[in-house]
Amino acid sequence: MTLGTVALRHLQERLVANVLTVVSIALGVGLVIASALLTRGVKETFVEGTTDYGLVVGAKGSPTQLVLNVVFRMDSPTPNILLPTYAELAGDERVELAVPVAMGDAFQGFRYVATTPAYFAAFRWRRTTFTMAAGRLFRDDPAGSPTYEAVLGAEAARHTGLRLGDRFYEGEEMAEYPLTVVGILRPTRSADDRAIFFSLPSYWEMNELARQVQIKPLTAVLVRTKRMSDLPALHRELNVSAKTQAAFPSTILLAIFNLLGLAEEILTVILAIVAIVVVSYLFVSMYRSTFERRREIATMRALGAPRAAILRIVLLDAAVLSTIGAAAGLLAGHAVAYVGAQLLAARVGVVMDPFALGLLQPVVFGGVVLVGTLAGLLPAMRAYRVEVAENLAPLS
């Protein structure tokens, strides 16, 4: 009988206790993996999904609300700005490109975003590229003669099941002017995947009330300056004005990350406590099992098993338990992260990769196996020191 089979026998004998030990290790590891993947994933998704434009200009209010709504389609839109603000920005000699954006209601929860085809244009400085999976972009129709053509983000198209040529609307008010699907975008891994785009003239003519408005409204203007160094001056001018505000999208995200950082620190402390609890549990379990088996160990010693073999058997027990626990925990953690990613994608449109592999997994796995085996060290030492004569004495 080899050491390995002896160790396995031992584990089988106390099956319930050992399964509980494995489950507690797996839960601890799963918690660490899931929370690490989710917090990192959310952050990376925000970084990846942010806009290429240096400045977002909108009505007075919270810059966080402006950026979250215009770039990530979260929160509610800030109040309207007027079309002349866009014209002024587009005409500013410092501005290379200004793109107007108007946020509308939604179809089955997918936000209407009215803009111009410039929103999708490719530029040398852009990281994001928009390509059509099917159809074409909506026409750049002149104000007053809307075409009601819509382009769907990949996720919006998949979820609603809308196809090219389909006409759709939500709410009685829009029944008279339904939108027609003319194009579907390829996935961009940003909030644009969950948007339904159409032209500004279509937006301004969607209902009677909007049609009567003389000076047409917008939600925001995305601005790219010719020189980055002009951004601070432009930012200031727009913020000093009583009508508008401007925000650097990255500033808002960094502020959010700072807040997340605080939560992460608290989470790290909680996870550290969980890790200590799990290791202590493993330690107590191993210690108890060694204590219970001292007669058996004494018998093995009496039959000629060397002390070192006893030490190795107990250490092997601890190593097997922690390896199974760590492996199960890795699987469980990824499963939880996957479910979390699905929920986030459905609720807020943050699309993250729950299976991102990195240093995290090998480090956690190796760490757990190592610490788990070390937790078996003291019980192993105890087993090592079991006195044959004492423990083979009659029990009563």
Place this chain on the structure above:
Amino acid sequence: MPRCHSRRHVVPSRIALLGVALLSVAVVARGDEAPRLTFAQLAESIRANFDVTQQMKSYAGKEVEIHGFIIPAGPPDLSFFLLSRVSALGNYCCEVPVGQDETVYVFGAKGVKLPFDPLRVYRVRGVFEVGKQVDRAYGVSMFRIRDARVEHAVGAKIFKVGETPAPVSKP
């Protein structure tokens, strides 16, 4: 440095004070570390047609240190940002934003671990580049720092009670 000292006779006293304050911090720079450039030095070095003084050119390709406010005009991982003499995100009363002459384009800052605060001065060190250059993503720039490392700046000197701020404060 002597050039700045001579300025105090011709400029209004407040600007002179500011200049002296900047200068005094610059002079304190420790000997074995990278030389520190101030925004005043950058602005003064500019000549016509995107040219700069020979003295400023002599820093090109070398490791320098510049203290300024971070303006996150690039992605939120701060792999690119603008370093400016004034904060773009403070209040709107006291400082007029600056243009290209006093803006350093910082590239390749890796793993900026510090929490970003728009109102704090950061110390940025890296390889200095000077002269007109057009970057694919961030356009034309005059002053650049590459492979940057970002730390909190020590901040302005605190003058203890009884200490005279600077001998040149009363012209």
